Amino acid sequence: MSTFLGLYNYWIVVLLMMIGFYIVIGHDNLMKKLIGLNLFQTSVFIMYISAGAIDGATAPILGNVDAPYAHPLPHVLILTAIVVGVATTALGVALVVRIHEAYDSLDESEIIAACDTGDEPAGEHRDNA
Amino acid sequence: MHPGERRQAGIMQRYSVSLGAVLVALWLLLSGHYSALLLGFGAASCLLVLWLARRMGAVDAETQPLYLMRHLPGYWLWLMAQIARSNIDVIRRVLRGHNAISPTMETVQVSGRTELAQTILANSITLTPGTVSVDARRNTITVHAISAEGAADLNGGEMDQRVRGLETREPGYHR
Amino acid sequence: MALLLDIASWLLLLSGALVAVIGGVGMLRLPDVYTRMHAASVTDTGGMILILSGLLLQAPHWLVAVKLLLVALFLLLTSPTAANALANAAIQDGIKPMLGGQRRG
Amino acid sequence: MTIALPWLMALPAAGALGVMALGRWPNLRDGLSVVTALLLFAAACSWLGPVLDGARPAVTLIPILPGLSLSLALEPLGLLFALVASGLWIVTAIYAIGYMRGNDEHNQTRFFACFALALAAAMGIALAGNLLTLFLFYEMLTLSTYPLVAHKGNDDARAGGRTYLGVLLTTSIGLLLPAIILTWVVAGTLDFTPGGILQGHIAPAAAAGLFALYLFGTGKAALMPFHRWLPAAMVAPTPVSALLHAVAVVKAGVFAVLKITVYVFGIDFAAAGDFTTPMMWVAAFTILAASVVALTRDNLKARLAYSTIGQLAYIVLGATLANGMAIAGGATHIVMHAFGKITLFFCAGAIYTAVHRTRVSELDGLGRVMPFTMGAFLVASLSIIGLPPLGGAWSKWALMVGAADAGQLLMIAVLAISSLLNIVYLLDIPARAFFRPGTDLPAGRQEAPLACVVPLCVTAAGSVVLFFVGGHILQLLAPVTGS
Amino acid sequence: MIAHFFAQLPALPVILPLLAAPLCVLLRHATLAWLTYCTVSLAVFGISLLLLVQVHVGIPISYAMGGWAPPVGIELRVDTLNAFVLVLVSGIAAVLGPYTRASVAAELPAERAYLFYALMLLTLCGLLGITITGDAFNLFVFLEISSLSSYALIALGTKRRALLAAFQYLVMGTIGGTFLLIGIGLLYIMTGTLNMADLAERLPAVADTRTVEAGLAFIVVGASIKLALFPLHAWLPDGYAYAPSAVSAFLAATATKVAAYVLIRFIYTVFGATYAFGQLPLGEILALLAVAAMLYGSLAAIFASDVKRLLAWSSVAQIGYIVLGVALATPAGLTAAILHMLNHGVIKGALFCAAGALFWRLHRSDLASLAGAARAMPWTSAAFLAAGLSLIGVPATAGFISKWYLLAALFEAQQGWLAAAVLISSLMAVIYIGRVAELLYLRPAPDNVPAPTEAPTAMLAATWTLVLVNIGLGLYSTPVVDVVRSAAASLTGGGA
Amino acid sequence: MTEHTILRVVAKLTIPFILLFALYVQFHGEYGPGGGFQAGVIFAAGIILYTLIFGLDEARRVIPPWAVRALISGGVLIYAGTGVACMLLGGDFLDYNVLAHKPAHGQHLGIILVELGVGVTVTGGMIGIFFVFAGRGRRREGTVE
């Protein structure tokens, strides 16, 4: 049962990964790419969660009186990976928003076409926080 | 400083103290650890929140309704009973299906004078199944009711009266 | 006494679950967004209060009880607020409520 | 008294810096060029006696890689090349001053600086103690002469420069460098060692491949089919042609070929392994083919360029014959051809400066207008053809003896036929100048400026003098050739 | 006290930039932020040198974060290889200090300059962290720190196209990072450890499983994306072409080198060369891709019409050299690869600095705009030329040394065809560098444009420092080669 | 959204308690599943609720941009500074044992400080990100006018 569950997890991981990857590659829309990327990353979080479940390391806190704090490994890893993922998504969205402001489009091929045809004077684009 | 301003400031201090007291109480309830360190953190946290709340303008009669306190528990009990009653009513209608409902829109007068009163009334209306406040402006609340009976109950105005009854003392804040 | 408490708790939990499900059914059965909000209200108030009360009777420590009450209080404060905002937004958006004896089709 | 080896390189390098610094004062700048050239020649001469006495000074400068240093070592072959290059630099420098000023060329500072830099590189090649050092200065020579070739900066010059750089860098990076690294991998050393370093480390069949890599890789030796850069470099001003054809560049190429044959493969190994024969045929083919092409060229500098290609192949042939006499002949031919060819290019430049003519067919009757120039041309031609009493006779003779020693009688035939072709394409020019009537020529004598004429007379006279010192040259080379 | 200081050295390269980055944000002052950056990068450079000396004469240093013993806690582990990479990364960062001042002033709005320095410091922190950590997951975290901050840095570029370039880099980089994370996760599942030394010990027991094979594949692909190995290089040319000049120089000189380090570390230390090259046809695949990268990158550089893009494509090609050395799986090949990491870092740093100085004056980076610039900007042009010659591999330059070792390694491994590819790629470098040099020196400057003047001294100083290091390495590489050889020997299991 | 009386009143009523709850989570990390990260998220959520209801300008008055930057960088400084303090006190980086006379106390203190750093940074980061995104659409509207 547990092996089946384990395998089941991994199938979900693989499926999510494929879907995410497909969206990243197959779509021209930058926002969709970002969503695909997120899906792709999420699949990995699930993989790590599955790994943690196999280990049986559910308690986030181990250790004794002298050492109240230890590395509760799987959870720290997942949390860290999620933070990284969130940061990536936030930066990605920020870029998408600014690309949309600069080009009025979110379509990658349209944007590239706009770059290739229109010459861009240096210093035309300045950003702001 | 004008006398009026001074009075405002005095009121402000009072509200701050009351918010601070509530915050401290909440901290003590939540924490469960009463070591010096954590109590210190608690004090610092309460002060920080108080300071921020004042910056936000969130310390006033609306949020520290000292004057309501006396009547609030009674109101709560009454409201709970209302909720229980209307729950049963709506459950019955849900189970009976489409034929059991006759949605209506009604306008309810608010006789309470403050925004807080309006809010309490609107939320109470919404909280009781069978009625939802759709729009609240000036002295009226537009209500959507699942049945004409429910709407009629509201127009009886018992809830409005009870909300108004909460304001026994004149607050220093007018709508 | 403990047994009584347990029985009461079970009853509350069961009835809470039942009320929640009925609310969910109402979400499906009722004809438009405004009427569905009433069904939502059933699960949000009735279901919630019953279940949390059931849990309250099982609370191992007064701290847990306090937190349960806080959760309930927060939900009682925010869920009607969200519902108000939702209904208001729908009306503003021009979604007309189905009134009186109107029926679909 | 001798001058430490590094100074032989440092001197022209310092000269280059000085030239750049003095850019604003043309007289000082050009004076510095000549002074540096004189000093360099004197420094090189200071080593003549000691080397003849058997001195073999060596200096290790920096360990570039573990086990591989930038090192200098002086031996007879290198000294000979150093003497030729530094000696001819003196006259070339004087000639260049006249030419550049006479033609009012731009960017003269860059020109003279690069010229001095090229000489520094040539000295490095002459003194290289190992293949790495040789390769370093070989590349430095290519790069420092590129601005000279492309000096005019117009489209033609840039195209010529591209070909020049393209062929030389392609062969050196694509063939010479791998050959060197292979040697390093196989032999574990790159030091030039009497008797060679490869014997016993490599099979003769592989050695034949490696030898080919070296000879083709030394693009400056202009073996066909890697000769295109030399005609392409005609676009350069005449002093540059002199530098390329006589002073440094091509001579560095054939010098490297000789040095690699003698000190990397070793004459004995080459003779015993018999792996040089394929390249001998390439050299023979180049001799004949270049001579035939030279015949068909009407542009004077192009004809001289193909002549150079053929003459260089003589030297390569000497290396591939792989015996003492042939090597001696090749080495001697470096000197003889240098004097002859520099004279011919000086003459071509003088003709261009005086009457602005560049084609052979336009030179009819010029002998009366420019008697000194055309006289020098005649002398140099005869030397290159190999007639006594001119220097070229020594090298041709030695090469023939070498071919006979090697039992390659066909090569004697090749040398003979090519001499006939030399006569046809070289003597054609003074013959026209002196015996055909000219058209549109100035009435009286009209030589180029003195700064041009004097050097070409000096180098022509040098060709004569060389006939009488040829024996001493062979004596200097004796320790190398073992004869 | 001194002993304690020395014991703490390994932590500092990560901590100092990590502390300095928020400091820059707090200071919000361009000059102060710049001073912070300069101070920290110089300090870190000094520390890295000390570490290198320490491990070169001694044994690898292990530093336990939080005082937890290595397999449990996060370990910082310094051996010759990563001390060497630390020196490279921090050295480039330090040299770029003076350069950034003028470059940033010209290309970024003044009120955002502090942000630039904060991001540079974060990138530096990430790169140094990747290099120094002994923990695989920690490596991933540092990788993402450096990646995220470099996306942001690229987005600071002056053209709006920089935004798209940053986004594309973000997408590719995230996929690469995630692949790495998957690979690390698979290893973790199989061994229960994340410490790389520990992994190396425990992997042989489970080496024959598909999971470990998959882990190897994911890690190699992930590192290859970060490394921009052909055909996973798509993000690099745009990223480097549109980033602010100082960023191009910094990233081109360091980021891909650190990615190469990751590849080497995983293949040689964690998996072990025998397993990594024995299990899959990894060596063959890498060599093939390396050759494709060398030829394709060089070809693209030849046809590039923008100088920064040209240099970026050349980086794609040069990465091929590094990977080729890695793929040989011999001490000589690895020596060549590690040497080229350093040498190419210095060369590309110098070239991008020079390109940035040209851009600083000309406000354009298309090739046509460079015509005749050498007359007005002799020092910048000469720097470009000198570094370009090194890129080609002309003797007496750093590029020659690494090419020498690479070719020797190839001949030693009897891979003549691969050597031919290296040589062809070098010759292609002659063409693209030659194009720029010809434009700079032999073309007349356009008449209608006012003649530019030489770049500011600070920029020139940084550029020429790199050029001189370049020549210095070319003339006297013995000590460096000794260090690299001992690093390669310890990685391939031979004695130092 | 300020014209939504109900929302406004409820928000004012709840936000102080949300913030206090965040701080409670922050300082009770080692006793429950909380910690700096979660606390940061909750605290930022409180500010975000305020922004949603009272507008970005008002929110920026309460938490000015410099404060956001200070939070982000200050948090990192607290975190790394704690580590450095450990080093200066003779331990390794983040080796809390040296922070107090008894190792257990040191660890306690170290965790609190590090979690505080994380919480402050997360708070600042979330608020910063939300401010940036919330401001985008409006800026575009502004340019249209």
Next chain:
Amino acid sequence: MFAAAMAGVAVTMLLLLIRALLGPTVYDRILAVNVFGTKTVLLIAVLGFLDGRPEFLDVALVYALINFIGTVAVLKFMQYGDLGWGESDHPDGDV
């Protein structure tokens, strides 16, 4: 018994999910998702008791908070197309 309550809540969530998918208006979906959120709060609370880890109540409280803010944000975005809109931005007074 907790399990029974959880099952009830889970069934409710399933029904809500169906409503969220059916729509038909966007407000139906928002309503369904919002109530789904409050049911999640209950689920977490019960789960905590089931597991004997009542500290899950903290999580439940946080979830309730996030759910509320999320709903408000979505509604605001629907109404104004922007999350930063405030009193000072009103071009023409009340909407």
